[in-house]
Amino acid sequence: MNPNILEMRSITKTFPGVKALEDVSLSVRRGEIHAICGENGAGKSTLMKVLSGVYPAGTYTGEIHFDGKLEEFHSINESEASGVVIIHQELALIPFLSIAENIFLGNEQTHRGMVDWNRTNLEATKLLARVGLDENPITPVGQLGVGKQQLVEIAKALSKRVKLLILDEPTAALNDSDSDHLLALLRSLKGQGITSIMISHKLNEITAIADSTTIIRDGRTIETLDVAEITQERIIKGMVGRDLESRFPAHVPTLGAEVMRVEDWTVHHPTQRDRVVVKNASFNVRAGEIIGIAGLMGAGRTELAMSIFGRTYGSNISGRVFMHGKEVRTHTVSEAIDQGIAYATEDRKKFGLNLIDDIRTNITAAGLDKISSRGWVNNNEELKVAESYRSSMNIKTPTVMASVGKLSGGNQQKVVLSKWIFTSPDVLILDEPTRGIDVGAKYEIYTIINKLADQGKAVVVISSELPELIGICDRIYTLAEGRITGVLNAEEASQESLMELMTKEKEERR
Known part of the structure; x- marks a missing residue:
């Protein structure tokens, strides 16, 4: 038997005016976890869309050999029938349908032409157990967090008797706990004989889980590394074509006067009005300064930022905002912009841009x-x-x-x-500014942030990546359950010291 379950040979895919893939080859061994790395726009997702039939046979050149057969997939249905299932970065779940309905959508469990709901829910329960999700199958998917929704997508793939599971940025929107659970699940599926391909920008996850890694740059295959060769430095060099001596550009801050100060800021949940999401938060930022806000998922970081920026989140908001020493109103987005505050959302596709x-x-x-x-x-x-x-x-x-x-x-x-930046803000709040982008693009974003600070802007960075905050910030505030629990200067901050402050509230309650 061929040790490779997949061989893509000399794949070339052209769009009008752009050659997205040029002579790309990829081999994946049976039962392995194979990572694909590359900068944004390198061609990773395009290659997987060719494999899964999103771009059907005839729209590209080259050959796909899967499970010992030459395949020409003309649709996703055809690739799934052969055992190739792709989970895109944008999850394809219907929030108002139940977990079971989502799992078997298009693959309904029927009896005499009617949906057999007992069988549907029973089989869904078995699949949920396989992915470690303890949820009632009749629960609407929209009531689940992103991490659990990702597991529902994998359960859906398992219902189709998957042989090769493709995951495009599966942990991009997950917290550390959900990410760890997902990686553990991939190892478990590997033990069940299921092969996985994972596209990811999180190099620490790749080095932790991948059996081999293929690097793509500018639509071409650069190299494939076996597990003993996989290091973050080697991957970065292959992705960007050069060594990055430092992940973060050097920066010497020039601090000016205080630009913004927030005092005793309290925010309640928008619908559960007795629930406090942010409580008595106070912080300040100076001209030329980059401050960070660190906290675990659910700590209230985004809620704090959005409530300050035109009260776009929350109810019963109280507290004071000062700009250049003067108290100001920021009750609407227009007022916030007029006062010199800008907020770049963490979800650029849903709230930050008009994609069409x-x-x-x-x-x-x-x-x-x-x-x-x-x-x-x-x-x-x-x-x-x-x-x-x-x-x-x-x-x-x-x-x-x-x-x-x-x-x-x-x-x-x-x-x-x-x-x-075009609004000429004095304070720029950046919520997860590098989520879902590659290491080379991250460096460019960090350079832009430094330039903004050098121009005298006050910058607030919210990030789930502690090394990022330590690498670019002058001071870092920590949030735990809606409370600011501490602030550290960059030179004294470490992942351990930040994590201690980020869990402080919970520890004090025990």
Whole structure:
């Protein structure tokens, strides 16, 4: 028997004006966990869409050999029938349907032409047990967190008798606990003989779990590493074509006067109004300073930021916001922007960008008053502004008239930053600014953040990655269950000291 369950040979895929893949080859051994790495736009997801039939046979050149057979998949249904199942980064679940309904959607358990609900729920329960999810199968998927939804997707794949499971950025939106559970599940599936391909930007996870790793750069295969060769440094060099001597650009801060101060900020849940989400939080940030906000999932980081920015989250909000020593109102988004506050959301695709619109209009959307006269947008000025940001932010696109939805994650994030920088803020709050983007694009984002600080902006960075906060921030505040539990200067911060403060509230309650 061929030791490889999959061989993709000389795959070339072209879109109008762009060669996305050029002569790419990939071999995956049976029963292994195979990682695919590359910068945003390198061609990773395109290659997996070719494999799964999203891009059907005939739209690319090359051969796919799966489980000993030459295959030409013309649809996802055909690839799934052969045992190839892909779970995309954007989960394909229907929130109002139950877990069981989602698992068997399109693969209904029927008897005499009718859905057999007893069998459906029974089989769903068995599949949930296999992925370690203790939930009632009749629970609506929309009531689950992202981590549990990811497990439902895997249970759905197992219902299709999967042989090769493809996961595209499976842990991008997960906290550390959910990520660890997912990786443990992949090891368990490996023990059951299921082969997995994992696309990921989290190099620590790849080095921890992958049996082999293929690196793709600019639509070409660079190399495949066996487990003994896999190091983060080796992967980075293959991805970006050079060594990154440091993950974080050097920066010497020049601090000025205090720009923003928040005092005794309290926020209640928007619907459960007796539930306090943020309690008596106080912090400040100075001109030229980069501060971080660290906390476990559910600590209230995003809720704190959104409630300050135009009260876009929460109810019964109390507390005071000062800009340049003067108390200000930020009760609406317009008021927050007028006071010099900008907020780049953690979910750029849902809240940060209009994916079906072009880059030009996305960049200027929050600052139309700057290019308008008597209610009319000056299109020439809008184009000039967008082009200047395309150049200064190194947004990789042939034209600002292109749809922003077609950009890679890193370039989409640059558009989000451009949008808010265009409003000329004094304070820029960045919520998970590097989530889901590769190490090379992260370096570019860090460089942009440093430049903003050097221009005298006050920058607040919320991140789940403690090394990131330690690497780019001058001070780091910690949140635990809605309370600020401490603040550390960069030179005294470590992952251990931050984690101690991030769990302080829970420990004191025991």
